[in-house]
Amino acid sequence: MQWLRAAAQPGGAFGVAGALCLVVAVTLCLEVVKSFLSLPPIIITYLIPVLFAAIRWGFAAAMAAMIAGAASAAFFFYKPTYTFYVEDPARRLGLLLFAVVAVVAAYLAVRMRRESEIVRRREKEIGDLYAFSRRLAGGHSTADIFDAIEKHLATVVGRRVALFEPRGASRRAEPISESEVPQKVRETAAAVIAGDPGGNAGMAVADEHGNHWLVRAVSPKTPDLGVVAIDLGRETPESEQEIRARIEAVLFDAASTIEKIGLAHAISEVRMRAESERFRDALIDSVSHELRTPLASILGAATVLREAPAVAGEARLASLANVVRDESERLNNEIQNLLDATRITGEALQPKLEWAEVADIVNVAVERRRIRLGSHAVEVDLPGEMPLIQVDAVLIEKALGQIIANAAKYSPPGSRIRIRGWRDGHTLALSVSDEGVGLSAEDSAHLGERFFRGGRHVQTTPGSGLGFWIANAFVAANGGTIEATSPGEDKGTTVTMRLPIPANVEQLESISSE
Amino acid sequence: MSDAAATPNVLVVDDEVQIRRFLRSGFELDGYSVSEAENGREAIRAATLRPTDLIILDLGLPDLDGSQVLERIRSWSNVPIIILSVKSSEMEKVRLFELGADDYVTKPFGMAELLARSKVVLRRKARATTGDSVIRIDHLKIDLAARNVFVAEERLTLTPKEYRLLQILAQYPGNVVTHQELLKEIWGLPHINDTHYLRIVVRKLRQKIESDPNQPRILLTELGVGYRLAPPNDPAEG
Numbered sequence: 001m002q003w004l005r006a007a008a009q010p011g012g013a014f015g016v017a018g019a020l021c022l023v024v025a026v027t028l029c030l031e032v033v034k035s036f037l038s039l040p041p042i043i044i045t046y047l048i049p050v051l052f053a054a055i056r057w058g059f060a061a062a063m064a065a066m067i068a069g070a071a072s073a074a075f076f077f078y079k080p081t082y083t084f085y086v087e088d089p090a091r092r093l094g095l096l097l098f099a100v101v102a103v104v105a106a107y108l109a110v111r112m113r114r115e116s117e118i119v120r121r122r123e124k125e126i127g128d129l130y131a132f133s134r135r136l137a138g139g140h141s142t143a144d145i146f147d148a149i150e151k152h153l154a155t156v157v158g159r160r161v162a163l164f165e166p167r168g169a170s171r172r173a174e175p176i177s178e179s180e181v182p183q184k185v186r187e188t189a190a191a192v193i194a195g196d197p198g199g200n201a202g203m204a205v206a207d208e209h210g211n212h213w214l215v216r217a218v219s220p221k222t223p224d225l226g227v228v229a230i231d232l233g234r235e236t237p238e239s240e241q242e243i244r245a246r247i248e249a250v251l252f253d254a255a256s257t258i259e260k261i262g263l264a265h266a267i268s269e270v271r272m273r274a275e276s277e278r279f280r281d282a283l284i285d286s287v288s289h290e291l292r293t294p295l296a297s298i299l300g301a302a303t304v305l306r307e308a309p310a311v312a313g314e315a316r317l318a319s320l321a322n323v324v325r326d327e328s329e330r331l332n333n334e335i336q337n338l339l340d341a342t343r344i345t346g347e348a349l350q351p352k353l354e355w356a357e358v359a360d361i362v363n364v365a366v367e368r369r370r371i372r373l374g375s376h377a378v379e380v381d382l383p384g385e386m387p388l389i390q391v392d393a394v395l396i397e398k399a400l401g402q403i404i405a406n407a408a409k410y411s412p413p414g415s416r417i418r419i420r421g422w423r424d425g426h427t428l429a430l431s432v433s434d435e436g437v438g439l440s441a442e443d444s445a446h447l448g449e450r451f452f453r454g455g456r457h458v459q460t461t462p463g464s465g466l467g468f469w470i471a472n473a474f475v476a477a478n479g480g481t482i483e484a485t486s487p488g489e490d491k492g493t494t495v496t497m498r499l500p501i502p503a504n505v506e507q508l509e510s511i512s513s514e
Numbered sequence: 515m516s517d518a519a520a521t522p523n524v525l526v527v528d529d530e531v532q533i534r535r536f537l538r539s540g541f542e543l544d545g546y547s548v549s550e551a552e553n554g555r556e557a558i559r560a561a562t563l564r565p566t567d568l569i570i571l572d573l574g575l576p577d578l579d580g581s582q583v584l585e586r587i588r589s590w591s592n593v594p595i596i597i598l599s600v601k602s603s604e605m606e607k608v609r610l611f612e613l614g615a616d617d618y619v620t621k622p623f624g625m626a627e628l629l630a631r632s633k634v635v636l637r638r639k640a641r642a643t644t645g646d647s648v649i650r651i652d653h654l655k656i657d658l659a660a661r662n663v664f665v666a667e668e669r670l671t672l673t674p675k676e677y678r679l680l681q682i683l684a685q686y687p688g689n690v691v692t693h694q695e696l697l698k699e700i701w702g703l704p705h706i707n708d709t710h711y712l713r714i715v716v717r718k719l720r721q722k723i724e725s726d727p728n729q730p731r732i733l734l735t736e737l738g739v740g741y742r743l744a745p746p747n748d749p750a751e752g
Contacts, residue, residue, distance in 0.1 A: 288600055288601070289574065289600050292600045292621055292622060293530055293533075293600065293621070294532070295621075295622045296530075296533060296600070296621035296622035296623070297530065297532035297533050297535075297536060298622075299622040299623070299624060300533065300536040300537065300540070300622065300623065300624070300625055301532070301535075301536040301539075303540070303624040303625040303626060304536050304539045304540040304543065304625045307540075307543060307625065307626070308539075308543060325624065328622065329622075332622055352604075352605075352738070354693075354709045354738075355709045355710035355713050356709075356713070357713055357716070357717065357735070359727075359728045359729070360735040360737065361737065363729060363730070363735070364735065364737045380728070380729070382728050384727070384728070388710055388713055388714075392738075393737050393738055394604055394737055394738040397737050508710045508714075509710070509714060
């Protein structure tokens with residue numbers, strides 16, 4: 001009988017004792033009531049300890065309460081009292097009915113309790129899984145993902161868990177966290193990752209303290225999910241067998257969950273992304289070095305030539321030296337644009353936000369384009385007190401520089417370029433207006449596209465069509481917007497950049513300079 | 515050259531022969547005497563053997579990293595060093611300024627720009643040796659010994675933080691001092707990332723010393739790196 005076996009367990013014996021105490025308490029109460037009122041003793045009262053014991057301690061305790069209750073009623077309250085014999089046949093029938101009702105009620109109560117426990121466990125499992133999948137989705141590297149697996153396994157197994165991640169071609173095993181893992185366990189994990197055939201089923205290792213560890217691959221199908229070592233502690237061989245069986249089941253569930261989530265895919269994805277980022281960085285590095293070094297010689301030599309007495313005295317030669325200088329400057333700018341564009345598409349753009357003064361950004365942008373601005377009259381109009389903004393000043397300067405360079409390129413020499421700044425609610429606006437070719441309806445529609453160049457200018461004005469697109473991406477990376485408007489062809493263009501003003505700026509600016 | 519030495523010695527360090535060639539011509543045309551080194555070790559040896567007034571140091575050397583060369587030379591000499599590099603990252607600049615570089619020029623560059631910057635660092639060196647405590651930049655006069663600041667001979671009242679900022683920059687006029695260094699010197703280590711402190715003091719100081727605070731001519735911004743003062747007036751101009 002299952003309930004007998006249950007009662008034999010320590011918890012079961014405690015439950016039976018508790019149930020008997022409850023029966024004694026009920027009997028005492030009934031005795032007290034009997035001395036005051038001459039009511040017939042109500043056997044139904046003994047259902048209270050039965051139900052309580054069933055919910056609290058299980059079926060065995062409930063049965064003990066039922067037997068003790070029936071016996072107490074027969075002994076203390078039914079004539080002849082102080083014997084277990086019951087005279088009245090109706091009372092005997094009542095006792096039998098009580099026993100039947102108690103068994104049924106106890107059975108239902110125990111089942112209810114078991115079900116509510118299952119629901120609670122499910123809830124916790126779902127909570128764990130949800131936490132796990134959120135950590136997976138937020139992972140940026142394989143290390144994050146393995147860390148999530150380790151935490152998840154530790155939660156579901158309920159023991160000390162160390163996960164080993166296979167790394168590199170040699171499949172070197174490395175523990176994910178800095179947890180203390182004995183040397184022997186590390187070695188076994190390395191052997192399992194290296195493809196030990198016994199590893200998938202699991203290997204037991206004893207460390208120097210006599211603790212037993214179970215080492216096995218998380219998934220028997222692929223070692224890519226790592227190898228897990230679980231601290232079993234110092235259990236007897238029998239209970240260790242039981243724990244291992246439980247862990248087996250938990251790991252099976254965990255592995256299939258992990259597979260369902262597409263973890264293997266996620267891991268290879270992360271690795272590939274890291275790989276391609278490295279490749280792109282190497283490419284950018286080599287392009288900027290290999291193209292710019294000869295360019296540096298050309299530009300440098302041209303500027304030296306330009307100042308050499310033999311050339312400087314000869315106007316035609318000097319202007320040729322200027323051509324070499326200006327064109328290498330242009331080539332350098334195009335290389336810079338290509339590098340910037342690569343950074344944007346590669347999502348390698350990470351703005352380094354710091355507090356900046358708008359006037360500083362405008363001044364540097366104008367100063368750096370001094371040569372390209374040529375004979376244009378640049379007019380800067382900034383109010384005295386502009387709020388500080390929190391941006392990557394270098395990116396914003398580059399964006400503004402692109403806009404200024406475009407204004408200079410698409411407007412006649414000597415015309416006016418006006419740079420204005422103002423506060424507009426929660427944004428800071430910066431606009432660059434020129435008196436140039438303006439925008440056609442077609443231009444306006446395509447302006448934000450990479451490599452777009454207005455059809456009217458392709459033949460007459462050199463350029464790659466990257467400038468506005470880069471400016472747009474740089475401003476967007478800083479949480480801003482950019483917009484170009486024009487009253488029409490040949491009526492000038494105004495490009496307006498808007499950047500967010502942080503909410504706490506007034507408070508920050510109120511600090512004194514004492 | 516306002517220098518005592520009629521022909522300053524410049525050491526050009528770059529592994530690209532073409533770059534060394536145009537740098538040699540450019541500097542010689544401007545009255546310098548030029549020596550060359552094509553790698554880091556040679557550069558360190560040349561700097562110890564010959565009297566050198568200025569070093570033009572490329573970052574990408576085949577044997578040693580340029581910043582290592584900078585660090586080694588700085589360990590025993592304060593000769594002006596201008597860094598050349600194809601990279602133009604602001605983080606890199608900050609690092610090099612903190613290692614003791616005097617200026618930084620991104621490749622490619624025009625010879626005129628490099629000559630102008632060379633002149634500034636050489637003049638600064640000459641001033642440092644004369645130990646002159648009065649610095650004049652445009653209409654501004656800073657007397658470091660008396661702790662007084664004048665604009666067009668009129669004495670200014672500065673707050674302690676404003677004066678400290680000006681003092682740090684004036685110790686190396688024309689030299690870039692990084693944001694982090696200024697924050698550390700003026701507010702202390704805990705505020706090393708509070709750039710807004712610096713911006714606000716700079717804004718107030720500019721209102722006192724610049725004729726147009728929105729278009730500063732004296733206290734200049736190196737975007738993403740730090741601040742510097744404009745080169746001081748030639749002593750001859752007073």
